Amino acid sequence: xxxxxxxxxxxxxxxxxxxxxxxxxxxxxxxxxxxxxxxxxxxxxxxxxxxxxxxxxxxxxxxxxxxxxxxxxxxxxxxxxxxxxxxxxxxxxxxxxxxxxxxxxxxxxxxxxxxxxxxxxxxxxxxxxxxxxxxxxxxxxxxxxxxxxxxxxxxxxxxxxxxxxxxxxxxxxxxxxxxxxxxxxxxxxxxxxxxxxxxxxxxxxxxxxxxxxxxxxxxxxxxxxxxxxxxxxxxxxxxxxxxxxxxxxxxxxxxxxxxxxxxxxxxxxxxxxxxxxxxxxxxxxxxxxxxxxxxxxxxxxxxxxxxxxxxxxxxxxxxxxxxxxxxxxxxxxxxxxxxxxxxxxxxxxxxxxxxxxxxxxxxxxxxxxxxxxxxxxxxxxxxxxxxxxxxxxxxxxxxxxxxxxxxxxxxxxx
Numbered sequence: 001x002x003x004x005x006x007x008x009x010x011x012x013x014x015x016x017x018x019x020x021x022x023x024x025x026x027x028x029x030x031x032x033x034x035x036x037x038x039x040x041x042x043x044x045x046x047x048x049x050x051x052x053x054x055x056x057x058x059x060x061x062x063x064x065x066x067x068x069x070x071x072x073x074x075x076x077x078x079x080x081x082x083x084x085x086x087x088x089x090x091x092x093x094x095x096x097x098x099x100x101x102x103x104x105x106x107x108x109x110x111x112x113x114x115x116x117x118x119x120x121x122x123x124x125x126x127x128x129x130x131x132x133x134x135x136x137x138x139x140x141x142x143x144x145x146x147x148x149x150x151x152x153x154x155x156x157x158x159x160x161x162x163x164x165x166x167x168x169x170x171x172x173x174x175x176x177x178x179x180x181x182x183x184x185x186x187x188x189x190x191x192x193x194x195x196x197x198x199x200x201x202x203x204x205x206x207x208x209x210x211x212x213x214x215x216x217x218x219x220x221x222x223x224x225x226x227x228x229x230x231x232x233x234x235x236x237x238x239x240x241x242x243x244x245x246x247x248x249x250x251x252x253x254x255x256x257x258x259x260x261x262x263x264x265x266x267x268x269x270x271x272x273x274x275x276x277x278x279x280x281x282x283x284x285x286x287x288x289x290x291x292x293x294x295x296x297x298x299x300x301x302x303x304x305x306x307x308x309x310x311x312x313x314x315x316x317x318x319x320x321x322x323x324x325x326x327x328x329x330x331x332x333x334x335x336x337x338x339x340x341x342x343x344x345x346x347x348x349x350x351x352x353x354x355x356x357x358x359x360x361x362x363x364x365x366x367x368x369x370x371x372x373x374x375x376x377x378x379x380x381x382x383x384x385x386x387x388x389x390x391x392x393x394x395x396x397x398x399x400x401x402x403x404x405x406x407x408x409x410x411x412x413x414x
Contacts, residue, residue, distance in 0.1 A: 001178075003187050006142055007194030009172045010115045014140040016170055018112055022089040025136055028169045029085040032135075033078040035163030036128065039155065040074050046155035047124065054122070054148050062252050062311075067122045067149055077128040077156075080379055084132040087378040090397045091138045105407040110400045112138030114196035117188060118381070119144045119210060121202035124152040131160050131174040133381050137399035140173050142195070144188055146202075147180035154178065189214035201382050204309065219394070222359075222385025224254035224337040225309045226367045229326045229352065231343035232263040236270050238364060239342040240277045246340070246366040248281040252311045254383060255338050255370040259306065260317045261326045264290070267319055271295040278315070287317040306333040323348050327355050334358060336385045338367040359385050359392040 017025075036043070047069040054064055090110050097107035116139045120126045127143060134141035145153040153176055161171035177184060189198060189210060197217050200210040204223045211218055228246060230239045246257035262270060267290075275285065275297055286301040298317070305316040306329070320326045330339055340362035341352040349363045360370045370393060372380025377395030384390045390398040 003177065003179075003184060003191065004194075006175050006177060007115070007191050010140040010142050010175060011194050013170045013172045014112070014114045014138075017135070017138045017140060017173060018114075020138065020169075024167075024169065025089065025138070026085045028135060028164050028167045028173075029081045029132060031167035031169075032128075032131070032160045032163030033081040033085075035159040035166065036074060036078045036081070036156070039159035039162070040071060043069060043074055043152065043155040043159065044071070046151035050124075050149055050151050057148075059122075059148065063122060063148075066252065067124065067152070069124060069152060073125060077125055080125075080129055081132040083373075083378050084136050084396075087136065087396055089136065090400050095402065102411055103409060104411055107405045107407075108402050109405055110397070111403050113399055113401050115140045115142065115194055116399065117142045117144070117191070117195045117198040117216065119185065119188070119198065119200045119202070119206065121146045121206060122148040123201075124149045124156060126201060127153050127156045127176075128160065129379055130381060131157075133379055133396060133399055135173055137396050139196075139399060140175075142175050142177065142188070144177040144180075144185060150178065150180055186213065189216060192216055199382060219382075219384055219390055219398075220386045221382030221394075222254070222337055223309045223335050224256065224367075224383070225258050225307060225333060225335045226255060226338045226340075227259045227261055227330045227334060228257050228340045228342065228367065229261040229323075229330065230263060230266055230270060231323065231326075231341055231345060231348055232265045233344040233348070234263075234266060234270075234342040235344060235364075236266070236273060239270065240273055242340070242342060242364070242366050243274065244277055244280075246368050247278065247283060247315055248313070249366075249368055251313055253368075254309075255367050256311070257340075257367055258308065258310050258315065259330075259333070260315060261329055262291070262317065262319055263323075263326070264319045264321050267291065267294055271298075271317075281313055283313045283315055285315050285317050288319055290319050291317050309335065323351060327352065331355075331357050337383060338362065338370040340365060340367050359383065 093110040095108045118130045157176040164171045195216045199219045200207045285298045286305045287298040292298045336358045338360040339356045339358045372393040380393040
């Protein structure tokens, strides 16, 4: 199907979705969830073909795992739709209503964005998640996944569309672009006539390409060079537990810790403990010269290491003399995603919260909590690292906009 036709259909469907109430949307989500379960064998067969092709191309095991579906993951996709169904519908919420001296009553209410485009890489579960959130927020969605997961995405979207049809709702509320070449991606990024917003989900290269080339407004879901700063007053056992969790629970996610900053006064006691704890997962620590001189087994860091999102069992480490130096280092090299301080000093905790430039800033907790589900949003479309429209985990409300509604009784402007 031509890209223009997909855009036209999405625009038409978005007008229908704009008028749906919570009951109709919830029924659509329930039906789509059941269709995923009913189509499990079809999805698994398509996914097996994608996996075989990926392995033949030499895809690394971590990426193969992200591509892989099984009955448990398919059930999780269906349960994810039901979790969104259970959330409060944000559309129609009146945010304010105030009278003016001239008698006009001016209010603001929440409305759908319209048509959302999402470009993402080899994670087929994103297909169902993106549909569910966009649909509940009253938006039509156009999906463009990577070539590695094409067959899986086709099977998933086919099930979602059947579920919508069975609920008496337009199947074109979710559409998949099946042409995976770069020219089609370039055209999608210029579909201002049809798309209201474009959201990239994936690695730094994909996000940079979309941000630099799209004429459609972009919500940037950023990469995560996330730091943890171990302050002079930190509880060292707490610091070890938090760093171990943030680095090793899942190394391939954007909210994993990639960089440590340690106060020099705490380093002699802390670094040997850190090296021993992270050795449990064979984490490589790339440290500055002073840290390497202080503790055996650390590898020298380069300037490039300070700004790298490894997505691997690798961690950079920098020693500093003050919290001001720690904040300056983090603000220089971070990706404005998630940053944490481990401290027993209230003043330092507040200073860190106030001066770190990031979407999520933690005191004495793991960066792994930057997640829509963990924040109580039910799900997320991504983690926005920009400052306009949305920042942090993007749930249903972040997939809406607002409009002013004005009631009068004959007023004219003089």
